[in-house]
Amino acid sequence: MRVSRLVDIAVAGAGLLLLSPVMAVIACALLLGEGKPIFFRQARVTKGGRIFQVIKFRTMNDGRDAQGFLLSDVIRTTALGGLLRRLRLDELPQLWNVLTGSMALIGPRPLLPGTILDAGESGRRRCSVAPGLTGWAQVNGNSLLSDSDKIALDLWYIANRSVLLDLTIVFRTAWVALRGERFNPVSIGRAHESNTRRRG
Numbered sequence: 001m002r003v004s005r006l007v008d009i010a011v012a013g014a015g016l017l018l019l020s021p022v023m024a025v026i027a028c029a030l031l032l033g034e035g036k037p038i039f040f041r042q043a044r045v046t047k048g049g050r051i052f053q054v055i056k057f058r059t060m061n062d063g064r065d066a067q068g069f070l071l072s073d074v075i076r077t078t079a080l081g082g083l084l085r086r087l088r089l090d091e092l093p094q095l096w097n098v099l100t101g102s103m104a105l106i107g108p109r110p111l112l113p114g115t116i117l118d119a120g121e122s123g124r125r126r127c128s129v130a131p132g133l134t135g136w137a138q139v140n141g142n143s144l145l146s147d148s149d150k151i152a153l154d155l156w157y158i159a160n161r162s163v164l165l166d167l168t169i170v171f172r173t174a175w176v177a178l179r180g181e182r183f184n185p186v187s188i189g190r191a192h193e194s195n196t197r198r199r200g
Contacts, residue, residue, distance in 0.1 A: 008105050012098035023092050026057055026084065033080055034061060039093060044110035047130040052102040054110050057090040088177050094133055106166045107132030108154035115147075122151050129158055136165075136191075139172035140184040149188050156191035 030038045040058040043051050059081025063071045070076065077085070084090040097103040103110065110131035116123035136157035137150040145153070157165070176182070 004104070005101075008098050011105055012095045015092075015095045016099065019092060019095075022089070026089060026092070029080060030058060034058065034078060043113060044131065045113050045116045045127060046102050046110060047127060049116070049124070049127050051113060052097065052110075054097060054103075055093040057084055057093060059085055059090050086177075086180070088134075088173070091133055098133060102130070104130040104132045106135060106161075106169050108135050108157065109138065109150075119151060122155060125158065126151065126154050129161070134169060134173040136169060136187070139169055139176055140187045142176070142181045144181055144183045145188070149191075152191040152195050153188065156187075156194050159194065 027038050037058060040056045040060075041053050044054040046052050059078065060073060060076040061078055063076045065071060081090070094103060098105055107129050108126055108131055111123075111126070116127065119126065135154065137145060137153040140153055141149065
């Protein structure tokens with residue numbers, strides 16, 4: 001077993017144990033404020049193109065329009081859900097995904113099967129590593145990025161990953177949780193340039 005996997009198991013196991021009181025409080029708040037279900041589950045793609053069920057705390061309600069169609073994500077995101085997302089606390093249940101091996105602590109975020117399929121060769125390259133709780137795209141803009149920016153940043157990470165880069169992502173993830181997301185044109189431009197060179 002690789003050292004990185006052992007680290008993932010140790011950190012995820014300790015995190016689930018130490019953060020269980022926090023997760024219990026969040027679960028109770030969601031149950032009392034929003035009702036069931038507490039968790040959001042969805043099929044995503046992991047390393048090698050395998051499908052797994054990602055688990056998160058639910059941050060949106062099931063609001064629909066008069067025709068029965070779901071309202072936009074912005075409208076359906078609850079006040080508590082918005083706070084959980086802002087602090088990245090909705091991701092805590094994914095420590096279980098890390099512990100069971102479907103995810104890693106650091107890596108590209110897990111995407112829907114259709115999104116991976118639409119990305120073609122870039123999607124296949126993205127599946128060469130396990131998806132992570134946080135990654136290079138998440139600390140360089142995340143929701144402020146276009147899909148092409150995210151793919152470019154993810155592929156740059158895969159080509160350049162190292163212990164130092166992973167530690168940088170960990171610290172910057174904490175910084176993003178405190179200060180909010182910031183669009184990073186330098187990292188984004190470098191990622192696109194690097195990927196263009198590889199295709200050439």
